[in-house]
Amino acid sequence: MLLHFLHLSFAYAASAPLVLDDVDFSISRGESFALLGPNGAGKTTLLRILCGRLLAKQGCVEIAPPLQLSNGLLDLSQCGILLENPGIYPRLSIAEYLQFFAAFYAMKNSEVKSQMTHLASALGLVNLSQKMGTLSMGMRQKVQILRALLPRPQLLLLDEPVANLDPESREAVWNLLGEWKRECGGTLIVSSHILSEMENFADSFGILFRGKLLAHKKREELCSDEMNVCVKIPAGESAESFCKKMQCEGISPEEILHIEKARTPLENFYRQCIQREKGSV
Ligand SMILES: Nc1ncnc2c1ncn2[C@@H]1O[C@H](COP(=O)(O)OP(=O)(O)OP(=O)(O)O)[C@@H](O)[C@H]1O
Numbered sequence: 076m077l078l079h080f081l082h083l084s085f086a087y088a089a090s091a092p093l094v095l096d097d098v099d100f101s102i103s104r105g106e107s108f109a110l111l112g113p114n115g116a117g118k119t120t121l122l123r124i125l126c127g128r129l130l131a132k133q134g135c136v137e138i139a140p141p142l143q144l145s146n147g148l149l150d151l152s153q154c155g156i157l158l159e160n161p162g163i164y165p166r167l168s169i170a171e172y173l174q175f176f177a178a179f180y181a182m183k184n185s186e187v188k189s190q191m192t193h194l195a196s197a198l199g200l201v202n203l204s205q206k207m208g209t210l211s212m213g214m215r216q217k218v219q220i221l222r223a224l225l226p227r228p229q230l231l232l233l234d235e236p237v238a239n240l241d242p243e244s245r246e247a248v249w250n251l252l253g254e255w256k257r258e259c260g261g262t263l264i265v266s267s268h269i270l271s272e273m274e275n276f277a278d279s280f281g282i283l284f285r286g287k288l289l290a291h292k293k294r295e296e297l298c299s300d301e302m303n304v305c306v307k308i309p310a311g312e313s314a315e316s317f318c319k320k321m322q323c324e325g326i327s328p329e330e331i332l333h334i335e336k337a338r339t340p341l342e343n344f345y346r347q348c349i350q351r352e353k354g355s356v
Pocket residue numbers: 087094112113114115116117118119120121
């Protein structure tokens with residue numbers, strides 16, 4: 076086990092309600108773990124605690140030795156982190172900004188340059204002398220992804236890394252992360268609301284809801300049996316009357332256009348978990 080979140084609870088103030096409530100799960104070395112959950116579920120808070128920015132009220136995070144400092148905290152020099160909206164230095168160029176952050180890691184200049192060129196080209200950042208203050212939101216996000224990947228970290232923590240990106244750029248990010256996984260064998264914790272992309276990329280999924288971890292599943296444990304049936308409605312007939320007819324008389328095979336999975340297994344699992352929990356509150 077690389078990381079064990081051990082009965083973790085947290086509140087932002089002594090009298091405030093729990094934002095994390097007895098969260099307990101583990102992540103193995105090399106695992107790509109997707110942290111899922113609706114807005115305000117506690118995902119960012121969990122990552123803040125892992126990074127040592129917040130202190131748990133109860134419980135702790137056990138970190139295995141390769142990533143653990145002597146004081147028990149996470150060794151950030153081995154991590155790439157994209158969390159919150161990092162401040163930008165508007166007058167620095169992209170290259171200067173990245174070199175500034177690269178100085179926190181033991182990287183040779185030549186390594187910084189080659190990594191920077193490779194990652195920037197993969198993400199379509201063509202002009203590294205452009206000033207940070209003049210970048211679009213998506214471009215800023217790409218620079219932050221580049222910053223996190225630059226040191227070839229052992230652990231990547233990415234909080235909604237593709238939130239502002241167009242579909243092609245998102246694909247480029249997932250490809251780069253795949254490349255990083257193959258080359259560095261690193262561990263990833265990523266939060267995102269785009270379930271279809273998470274399903275393609277992650278090995279395991281945790282669902283947080285109102286501070287509670289509802290489930291933690293491996294990809295191979297997901298299954299979905301719900302189906303949609305798409306039918307051909309005869310010309311001149313309304314959908315409503317056709318449905319009524321179907322209910323009374325059934326449906327003949329030639330009227331079926333095709334049958335498809337209603338939702339992907341992850342979407343299904345996610346909705347079931349949330350609905351079940353909402354129903355029990
Ligand atoms: N600095 C803070 N002070 C007080 N409460 C906070 C603070 N940051 C977050 N919270 C509260 O903690 C809860 C969890 O927030 P958090 O940012 O961890 O959720 P999230 O799952 O990351 O949400 P999102 O998907 O919207 O990013 C929310 O109710 C939020 O209002």
